[in-house]
Amino acid sequence: MATIKDVARLAGVSVATVSRVINKTDFVNPETAGQVLKAIEQLQYEPNAVARGLAGKKMGIIALILPDILNPFFPALARGVEDVAHKKGLTVILGNSDDLGLKESSYIKVLKKKYVDGFIIASNTIREEDVEALRKERIPIVLLDRGLNTASCAVIRSNNREGAKIGVQHLIEQGCQRIAHIYGPQEFITARERLLGYEEIAKGLSGYSPSLMVSGNFDIEGGRKAVEQLLTRHPDVDGIFAGNDLMGVGALKALHERGIRVPEEVKVCGFDGIGLTEITEPELTTVAQPIYEMGKLAARILLDEIESGIRENSIIELDVTLIPRKSTQ
Amino acid sequence: MATIKDVARLAGVSVATVSRVINKTDFVNPETAGQVLKAIEQLQYEPNAVARGLAGKKMGIIALILPDILNPFFPALARGVEDVAHKKGLTVILGNSDDLGLKESSYIKVLKKKYVDGFIIASNTIREEDVEALRKERIPIVLLDRGLNTASCAVIRSNNREGAKIGVQHLIEQGCQRIAHIYGPQEFITARERLLGYEEIAKGLSGYSPSLMVSGNFDIEGGRKAVEQLLTRHPDVDGIFAGNDLMGVGALKALHERGIRVPEEVKVCGFDGIGLTEITEPELTTVAQPIYEMGKLAARILLDEIESGIRENSIIELDVTLIPRKSTQ
DNA sequence: GTATTAAATGTAACCGTTTACATGAAAAAC
DNA sequence: GTTTTTCATGTAAACGGTTACATTTAATAC
Known part of the structure; x- marks a missing residue:
């Protein structure tokens, strides 16, 4: 060459x-x-990009660190990031952190040495110090789904609490009285917010009881188990608001196994808007996040910061939209 | 620093x-x-990795180019690749080609300039010249799912024809007589092989007819349409072998819409073994590829070649396994 | 007509490593 | 007691760009 x-x-x-x-x-x-x-x-x-990178301390690479690309929530995010990056001539390095702080730190350490231009991190466990360290070295970073206590960098997330309220409200409108909630791990701010949103609305219902909230671990199996537990406690539930779609799917499965008809006997609403919701039977009503758009936006903000060098600190909360389907009609 | x-x-x-x-x-x-x-x-x-990269012409990065991370087949592949790479201290760059030769070439061009150590390309459209160009520059490359005509680099795929035979055989064993096949785009060798496997077995059936083969474009909508078409031609089908799981899901949907019961009236079998198959109702029987393992293997072979410098030309064909589920019992 | 400024380009240091080759000291060979 | 090896380390040239600063020439000012 x-x-x-x-x-x-x-x-x-x-x-x-x-x-x-x-x-x-x-x-x-x-x-x-x-x-x-x-x-x-x-x-x-x-x-030669490497020689350029050495001289300019920027390799034209952005690092995308997420918990697990196998989780159906993340491919759309990754695709959004990659599409924007690709259009601007940058490439994307992908890292799976499994929500392990150690793995995250190790990625950050390795990738800093490779002079990546910036980081997009979707994490529920990232440590404040990691973000600070990056900030200090003036390496741009955008966080996805992270608490607002830390406004030391750009944060993108959707309006989880509002979304939960919309979901529960929808169940009420469809005639549900005893609405349960399957919540995700409370370390995750998204799970906490959704729980709060649920409580805010559900508390006002005549059939409300705190024991209508059960924990479900954000996965299918967790959703299934939660429903089994729920049904022994409250055989009379007529609505389930799941903290995410995977648990919603699990709920559908558990109900189907018990011969409980959805939506006739129990209505189910999920959260996230991943593709799976269209292939369940019945199709799952869900409060959809604009996942792909979030990825694009994160990339755009990061690229802006990379280009301009001026630090972006805003917290951007995107609107969610209810997608009503068979599981609640 | x-x-x-x-x-x-x-x-x-x-x-x-x-x-x-x-x-x-x-x-x-x-x-x-x-x-x-x-x-x-x-x-x-x-x-500093970049200085090292400049001196040694290797950045400790492997490039993974696949059609679309949104296609549920690929996350597992990507995860397999990344897990192996991460264990060896390498990072992975992800590119979505959308099966566009142009986009593929552009990735290769850009990434060569970044001194990536090697390429893993999952593509049905990659051009011979691209592979040759890499070979000439001694850049290691591993192909996934590519035709055997080109043995100028390592190729990993599963035994598609055998898998199709297993799937069809299974339908027969479950009592099907008129078994249809929904096939994918015939530019894709995987789709061709599966079609051939189907034909090989189905031809021997008394109820066989070439018009039992309908095209489905490898996606859900394609599968659905294919079944609609199929049912007008052959209202008496009792088994459907879908060329991949997405079309299998589409088939289930179409049948459900028409009130045709699965598996009682028609049995359905898919191909790939992606996660979706566990959440349909009924759960979808499928011929599963070891997707995650394929990713790991591809990475291992690539890393071997990177370390040893000796070119790997073998074609490795992995076994598939039938996962019998409700949709055929 | 000299001083000043602007325009166009060159020189060389720098980015942070690796590595071929050179060097010097000590050990082995004769 | 030289000569040859071996061992341990240093020197400096790559790798392939970017960029601060210097230089040259032409244009403008006074």
Whole structure:
């Protein structure tokens, strides 16, 4: 592969001039520039990204660290990030943290050494110190789904509490009186917020009882078990608001196993809006986050910060939308 | 951040010696090495990966290019690749090609400039020339699901034809007589092989007819439409072998809409073994590929080639396994 | 007509490693 | 007691760019 020196030689100029032409970083006599461009064309020259990276401390790579790409929530996010990055000529490094602080830190450490331009981290467990360390080194970072106590960097999330209220409200409108909630791990702010949203509305119902809230671990199996537990406590539930779609699916499964008809006897609403909700039987009503858009937005904000160098601290809360389907009609 | 020069200074040796200690690339007096190690520790020194990359033409990054991470087949693959890479201290760059040759080439071009150590490409459309170009520059590459005509690099895939035979055989064993096949785009070798496998077995059935084969585009909607078409042609089908799980899901949906009971009236079998198959109602019998394992294997082979420098040309065909579920019992 | 400024380009240091080659000291060979 | 090896380390040239600063020439000011 040709190097900048080859181009300089062929064009009869110095490497500095070639660099100037390539990067449009300084004025170059149009005639000279023409020579350089011709040489570049002739040699099929392409600047080496690593050399550039070494000189400029930026490799044109953004790091996307998320809990687990196998969790159906994250592919859409990743795709959103990648689409924006790709359009701007950047590439994306993907890391699965399994929500393990240690793994996260290790990714950050390794990737800093690779001069990634910035980080997008979807994490419920990231430590404050990690964010601070990045901030100190002026490495841009955008967080997804992280608590607002930390406004030391841009945070993108959806309006979880409002979403929960919308979901519960919908169940009420569909005629439910005894509405249960399956909540996710309370370390996760998203799970906490949704629980609060549920409580806020459900508390006002005549059939309300705190024991209508059961824990479900954010996965299918958790949702199933939660419903089994719930049914022994409250055989008379007529609505279930699941803290995410996976638990919603689990709920549907458990109900189906027990021969309880959805939506006739019990209505179920999920949260997230992942693709799965369209293939259950019945299809699952859900409070949908704009997942793909969140990924795109995160990438855009990060790229802005990378380009401008000015730190973005805002917390952006995106609206969710109810998608009514068979499971509640 | 401390550099190798700082370490050299503090330890009172040359940078070459430090480099030797770090990389164990040459003998160093244990006492000197001790000094160096102490200095490294004291300065919290970590070698800069980009400088290393520039010097060694390897960034410790592997590129994973796949059609679309949103397609539920691929997250498991990506996770397999990433897990192996991470264990060896490498990172993974993810690219979505949308099965567009142009996008693929563009990724390859960009990533070569970033000195990625190697490529894993899951593609049905990759061009021979792209592979050759990489081979020529001695950049390791592993292909997933690509035709055997090209044995100029390692290829990993599962035994699609055999899998199809197993699936159809299973339907027969469950008592089906008129078994239809929904096939994927015939540009894809996987789709062709599965079709061939189906034909091989189905041809022998008394109720066989070529019009039992309908095209379905490898997605849910395609599967649904295919079944609608199929039912007008052959209202008496009693078994459907879908070329992949997504079309299998579509088939279930179409049948459900028409009030045709699965498995009582029609049995359905999919192919791939993605997670979706466990949440349909009824759960979908499928011929499962070891997706996660394929990802791991691809990464392992690639890493071997990267380390050893010796070119791997084998075609590895992995076994598939039938997972019998409600949709065929 | 000299001083000042602007325009265009070159020189060389720097980014942080690796590594071929050179060097010097000590050990082995004769 | 030289000569040859071996061992341990240093020197400096890559790797392939960017960029601060210097330099040269032409244009403008006075």
